[in-house]
Amino acid sequence: MSDRSNRRGIVAGAVFALTLVCLPAVWAQGRGQRGAPSPTANLPFDAHDLTGIWRFSGPLAPPNVPPMTPAGKARFDANIPGLGGPEGKNKPLGNDPMMFCDPLGYPRVLTFGAYPMEMVQLPGRIVQFFDFFYVHRTIWMDGRKLPEDPEPTWYGYAIGHWDGDTLVVESNGYNGRAWFANGGYPYSEEAKLVERYKRADHDTISITMTLTDPAIYTKPWEIGPATLRWAPKEVMREDVCAPSDEKKYLEEIREPAGRKPGQ
Amino acid sequence: MKSTFAKFVIAAAGLLGLSAPVFGHHGSRISYDLTKTVTLTGTVTEFQWQNPHVYIKFDVTDKDGKVTNWGAETYSPVVMTRDGWGRRTLKTGDKVTITVWPSKIGTPLGFLAKVVHPDGHVTDLSGGPGPE
Numbered sequence: 001m002s003d004r005s006n007r008r009g010i011v012a013g014a015v016f017a018l019t020l021v022c023l024p025a026v027w028a029q030g031r032g033q034r035g036a037p038s039p040t041a042n043l044p045f046d047a048h049d050l051t052g053i054w055r056f057s058g059p060l061a062p063p064n065v066p067p068m069t070p071a072g073k074a075r076f077d078a079n080i081p082g083l084g085g086p087e088g089k090n091k092p093l094g095n096d097p098m099m100f101c102d103p104l105g106y107p108r109v110l111t112f113g114a115y116p117m118e119m120v121q122l123p124g125r126i127v128q129f130f131d132f133f134y135v136h137r138t139i140w141m142d143g144r145k146l147p148e149d150p151e152p153t154w155y156g157y158a159i160g161h162w163d164g165d166t167l168v169v170e171s172n173g174y175n176g177r178a179w180f181a182n183g184g185y186p187y188s189e190e191a192k193l194v195e196r197y198k199r200a201d202h203d204t205i206s207i208t209m210t211l212t213d214p215a216i217y218t219k220p221w222e223i224g225p226a227t228l229r230w231a232p233k234e235v236m237r238e239d240v241c242a243p244s245d246e247k248k249y250l251e252e253i254r255e256p257a258g259r260k261p262g263q
Numbered sequence: 264m265k266s267t268f269a270k271f272v273i274a275a276a277g278l279l280g281l282s283a284p285v286f287g288h289h290g291s292r293i294s295y296d297l298t299k300t301v302t303l304t305g306t307v308t309e310f311q312w313q314n315p316h317v318y319i320k321f322d323v324t325d326k327d328g329k330v331t332n333w334g335a336e337t338y339s340p341v342v343m344t345r346d347g348w349g350r351r352t353l354k355t356g357d358k359v360t361i362t363v364w365p366s367k368i369g370t371p372l373g374f375l376a377k378v379v380h381p382d383g384h385v386t387d388l389s390g391g392p393g394p395e
Contacts, residue, residue: 082293093294114338114339114341114342114392131341237341237344238341239314239341240314241314242314245313245314245315246314246315248311248313249311249313249314249315249318249336252318252320252334253316253318253334253336253372256334256366256370256372257294257295257366257368257370257372257373258293258294258366258368259368260368260370
């Protein structure tokens with residue numbers, strides 16, 4: 001490889017890294033939010049109470065992707081992101097299931113920081129409401145076990161418990177039809193996800209995840225830490241994906257902007 | 264007012280040839296040339312307040328009298344609500360001046376960077392979507 005193409009590769013890599021690392025944070029923070037310390041960060045809080053409206057901030061396509069199995073690689077190669085992903089993999093349009101209003105699945109739905117997530121703690125369960133796609137997920141806190149042979153669903157089956165001040169959420173039962181993450185990263189019905197939520201201060205929850213999915217990845221995928229930022233000015237709105245609206249937008253905007261007729 | 268950090272990131276992204284709308288999503292942003300903008304004055308023919316992205320269709324008449332119908336897409340209604348937009352923000356017949364990052368393949372479509380509304384006020388999205 002020539003110096004020039006090397007350099008181009010480095011610059012492209014830097015751009016990509018910068019985009020992944022910084023921009024979602026800016027998005028999540030919004031204008032004028034970052035820079036000054038939050039006046040509420042030092043308020044007292046209950047480490048076991050995650051109730052509130054939060055916005056995710058973290059890499060959209062998580063780094064540290066483990067090597068994939070041949071089957072995993074084949075699925076990854078077939079997934080073409082249209083909104084940004086691994087360098088060289090983007091194409092206008094692509095085949096992101098989001099573009100057809102297929103469910104986003106968990107945890108991908110969490111990672112769109114433009115849209116808030118509300119956590120509500122109830123006796124025996126925690127409910128997460130997602131503004132994006134207007135869906136929810138239940139985390140069972142009543143001591144039950146994960147099902148051994150769950151009926152696979154887009155959002156899986158989740159149980160949680162407190163380990164000290166960390167909420168540990170284990171989930172399985174994913175149908176593997178969604179993308180695990182932006183960028184076209186797949187997961188399968190074998191996937192098991194462990195999430196750890198820890199309230200770092202009044203305004204911040206730190207999240208790490210471990211995805212174990214031997215059908216797709218040759219070793220567990222350690223993700224994070226990402227952040228949930230308290231969003232007191234937010235309200236939960238309705239961001240639905242309506243197939244008829246999506247079709248109109250596809251025909252009038254996305255398709256003609258991205259592809260010449262006949263191509 | 265943008266924070267210093269946001270300015271830095273946007274400036275850095277700009278220097279690296281990656282100016283906004285880096286936040287665009289739903290499979291459209293990579294269709295647009297983010298290195299240049301086009302500014303057009305015209306008349307709104309349709310204001311589509313819908314998911315996944317709000318868009319404006321508008322007629323632009325060139326110096327020879329030829330009319331081209333342009334389209335400018337922006338963020339989702341939920342995100343644009345934070346900028347104070349709603350279903351009545353624009354309507355058919357409104358005179359507007361619109362700046363877009365244009366389609367890479369030259370179709371009369373773009374991603375919205377700025378709108379000068381009929382009353383003269385401006386929505387500037389060149390640094391990404393608006394406040395919390």
